[in-house]
Amino acid sequence: MQRRAFVHALGASLATGPWASRVMGSPRRLNRIGLELYSVRDAMGRDPDGTLAAVRAMGYTDVELLWSFGNFGRTTEQVRAALDHEGLRAPSAHVSPTVVLVGWERSLAIAHRLGHEYLIVPSFTPDTARSLDDWREWADRFNAAGAAARRAGIWLAFHNEADHMTPIDGTVPYDVFVQRTDPTVVRHQLDVGNMIMGGGDP
Template identity: 30%
Template sequence: MHTRRSFLKTSALYSAGILAAPAIPSFLSAGPVIGLQLYTVRDFMAKDPKGTLAKVAQIGYNSLEGATYNDGKENFYGMDPKTFAGVLKNNGLVMRSCHYRLGEDSSGATLTNGEYKGTILHDWDKAVADAHSLGLQYMICAWLSPKERGGLDHYKKMAAEFNVAGEKCKKAGIQFCHHNHDFEFDPQSGKSGYEVLLSETDPQLVKMELDLYWATKAGKDPVKLFDAHPGRFPLWHLKDMDNTPKHSFTEVGSGTVDFKRIFAAKAKAGMKYFFVEQDQCPGSPFDSITKSITYIRQNLV
């Protein structure tokens, strides 16, 4: 983990403009900003990231959220920030945010020199510097492994760590957020871990990327969350829930989530960007994201 001295040095570079982020390119295709979380096409990104990004752009997505960085290699799909930025620009794409891990255990992260590199708790300074170089606006805590969840006291400890991570992001002109699943809403002694994260973090340093599917599955009304914490939810994940006992993932507009009602409250939420994400698809994920973007264009933007 970097020292305070190294962090202050990096912060000075930001302030001096030495680590200037590249200008965000104009979209090659006109139209509303519609985002995709690349986890949806993760298998294809692993095999052919350039070809996959070209196909995503051809379908009509122009805004992206990355799904990987902290794999021990600390890069974006096998590319350094400059190379990856060039691929994005060539396809008229903007990567606005990326997902990262907390780094308390090895789930989803590779151990390097005794640390889970590229995570919030390990080598975060480099992760922030690379995000800044790529021009990211948001860095997101993506998922908490079972070992990283714990009780309410552990969530309080995590909130303090999020504040530190958020302060480092702020110095680089980046907003730190947390992306939920359903387990954060599990009640513990009359309170949930999600409530602790909301109450114990600085609202300016730590905001939320609300996953509408997982919040709904946990029995929470997104609109009521917006009412209780206005302006705290700049990012959303759009995924739908099918009308079966399993409540499985399905394409946006094909299930039971009332997206029109939720979008009507976007100003209260403080929503800036949204990203389609479908963890599991019945066939080709490209077919699923095409179906989702068609509904979004016709009904939500």
């Protein structure tokens, strides 16, 4: 059977078969939809309150905060008030890797105040040499910090970048990191675009 004929036949069977109501039925409306504030970071830097209002007006219900940008100069209480004013939730935030190393318990308390379920680290400290042993060391740090986070009811997660797919001594360091982290205490925010750009295979 030619490819075009096969596709037509498949479409017809889906439209008339017992599963047609599931395939052809009305799409379900999402109750909540979120936006990474990184995508509007310039606007947030100029006018945080106005930008959050615009985000809410567009229909977004959730945002991912940027602790790594210092929450654009706002204190924890100012951020909390702005979220409440717009009726937004912030289930997650991107944070600097130093947060894991210094004052972690304090950061977990702040995360609770802001309603976070996840604190997500997208990179390591600049002094990291990026050897495979460095990746293993960071995995161990994540496991320890992640265990503390779970006790506080929060998840620690890691966000992959494109260069995390670049092999070191023939081994993809991100794979080493994932294999060494404990899935019961550490989550991974998979950025498929970054992975593909880095030559990885989602």
